[in-house]
Amino acid sequence: MNSLKVDLLSVPGRLSEISFTVDSGKVIGLVGPNGAGKSSLLQALAGLLVYSGNVYWNGTSLDKIPAIERARIASWIPQEAHFEFGFTVRSVVEQGRFAHGDDQLGINEVLTAFDLIALSDRPVNHLSAGERARVLLARACITEAPIQFWDEPLAALDPRHRLETLRIARKLALKGSIIILSLHDISQALGLDQVIVVNNGKLEAIGSPNEVLTDELLLRVFKVQASRNLSNLNLELPTKL
Amino acid sequence: MNLSPHQSKLIMPAMLVLLVSLACVSLLVGDVNLSIRQILYGLYDHTSPSAMIVWNMRIPRLLTALLIGGALSMAGVVMQSFFRNSLANPGLLGVSSGSAAGAVIAIACGWSAISLWFLPAAALVGAFAATLGVLILAKRGASTERLLLAGVALNALLGAFTSYVLSQRIGLYEKNAQILFWLLGGLEDRSWEHVFIALPIVVTAIFLLPISRSMDLMSLGWNEAQSLGVDVRSIRRRMIILSTLLTAFSTAVVGAIGFVGLIVPHGLRLIVGPEHKRLLPLSFIAGAIFVITCDIIGRLAGGIQLGIITSLIGAPFFLYLLRKLP
Incomplete structure (x- = not known):
């Protein structure tokens, strides 16, 4: 099984000694309050920020x-x-x-998967925010990279395209990819395989959503009182559109 | 202004035909009235009376216009891609101001009178020194904003220096006239020496073509480009060096010519799209067409300098293009 290992990853002023290991075939939510370091962590993992520490893919350093x-x-x-x-x-997708x-x-x-065929000849600077987000997702998927770092990919999408995107993420995971996506809506992380919680540039917790997103953690990290009633809101794609 | 695939294929040959036609017109225009027959005699018979005018004046002027038009336009494409802004121009990093400062020093100190090569050489040194200055000011691996601000600061500083030298030379009419001529930019009296000085433009332009695909990705964001596999640091460096060379050799030969590197890439992008594989070679041809046209107009209008004409035509055309934007 392939794995992504992050060892004492630090970015001055942004991230501090983050370590974790995740196995392939997982869709992983990255959550944390505003300014916690979610985007910085994804950028560092993607090699876009100068960092200390190491990032390994199957034991090989990506540095x-x-x-x-x-x-x-x-x-x-x-x-x-x-x-x-x-x-x-x-x-752009090419x-x-x-x-x-x-x-x-x-x-x-x-x-086709991202519902962009009809828009394929349109200039990207004429698209809505949601359409642009789908273009970026399509471009990321076409890379066939086994690790996908998606920064707030669902934020601009309508409910249907959010579900479509999560379904595509699941398909990629079934083929052996690791998808780490940052989310600002914690409830969206409940249906994922794992959750990484960051706060103040540090790793707060990692594990399955039920293990990690406890009432105590939500209150401590996000300063919110958990209401489990909301978790009953279960959105699914209709069988026929 | 989207072209059909058929129209797209025709644009390169159409532009080449236009360029050749304008080149022919350019040979016909000048202080001395020459007929088509005299021009042809001049071209083929080096002993004919018109040969000296055709070979030593009009052809070097035409070739200089072609080279610097192509170079400034291509440099504009590179800068617009680099800064991800279609309002960027080749002078943004201080190349033109540095070049102007170098040339002004050469004129003010009297070096330009010693040899024809001294003025362009001083302009080249000034251009490279200014670009180096911007890169040092902005530090290694700086963001576009930082580079842009460093360029603005250096442009202001060098502009002040040029104005100071100009103000200190009041009374020295001849030198001031030379400086002003150079600051306005012109093609008057360009000779084969100037063509030779501008020849590295061709090599530089060719070196840009292999990075056209990387420039596509860079123009949508440096981080995005790097995550997709572009060696951003290396491509950035090559873009800055090659664009500086193109601008520096142009400015060294004809002085500061405005608007070419701004409006030609901008207008062309609206017609042929933003992909650099097509945009770069077409921008060279379009830039040459624009400068040769401006030069013809300037000569027909009684000898108005090229830099004035490019701005006079360029500014309204630019406003027209802006109206077409969504």
């Missing part, structure tokens, strides 16, 4: 490998996308194959 090789192992989606130029949706020699493999399939 010193060239960008193009790292891109084949780990993919990252930013919290917000700013598109200045009018690249078409298709050409960029996901850059590390594979721009072979354009599976472009139509991923455009």
